[in-house]
Amino acid sequence: MDLVAEAGIDVSDWSNFRGGPSKARVNPKYCYEWAFDDGEKIVITLWHDELIRENGAIERRFNLNAHVKTEQNGNRKARRTRLRAALTHALNAKLPVRVIVVDGTRGALGKDTAKVKARLLDPAPWAVVHIRGDGEILLRRGMAAAPSVDQFSISELGSDEPNRRAVSGSVIARDGAVRRAVLDRSLGLCEYCKAPGFRTSGGQIYLETHHVVPLSEGGSDRPTNVIALCPNDHRKAHHSSKKDEIRMKLLKILESI
Ligand SMILES: [Zn+2]
Ligand SMILES: [Zn+2]
Structure with missing residues (x-):
């Protein structure tokens, strides 16, 4: 929650649940979310071990369509759909994407059992390089989409x-x-x-x-x-x-x- 706020997203609604402000950071509506898009600023989370270095740039390449089709867990499916919507928005509006890099171990497929050891808001903006017709998304660290x-x-x-x-x-x-x-x-x-x-x-x-x-x-x-x-x-x-x-x-x- 602190990192999402640091990236400039309004997090006041996180307190708006029965847990109240003291439990705001574990509000299930937000704390498992993979993408935040307030219309102007976009923040996503990425696993550190999924980032690759290619041609001197740090990138993340994945296909959300494939995942959305095979995902059984409804919550995760909805999160993926929102992540794809946020990245499509970033691409179309040429908005930079801020990335919260997460390190730890993932839980079983389709479960929310990941154990996160560390989170960090990457100071560098990321860009959506492309979203192909087959759903492949390429993200690159730096301002490739906005020179x-x-x-x-x-x-x-x-x-x-x-x-x-x-x-x-x-x-x-x-x-x-x-x-x-x-x-x-x-x-x-x-x-x-x-x-x-x-x-x-x-x-x-x-x-x-x-x-x-x-x-x-x-x-x-x-x-x-x-x-x-x-x-x-x-x-x-x-x-x-x-x-x-x-x-x-x-x-x-x-x-x-
Ligand atoms: Zn300066
Ligand atoms: Zn000078």
């Missing part, structure tokens, strides 16, 4: 982009491929504070790209010197009284990536 954009990609920000002069320093042409690589590397999260970028009106994830050592000081225009930041941290990197300290921290982060 990130930075301050240089959005023309409507216009000339009053506050860091424009400080950011550019000169008229050296920037390498769009480097920014692209950095934004992809960020998975849509500020690489300093780990907060997700906000969603633009075009449905993309907005972060800013920053040269940790400015080009004017001989810094390189390579991913090893460029970091993806939320707008607030980007301003701090340029204007904060602690900007030297921040630069050291950013260099450390880039070293560890």
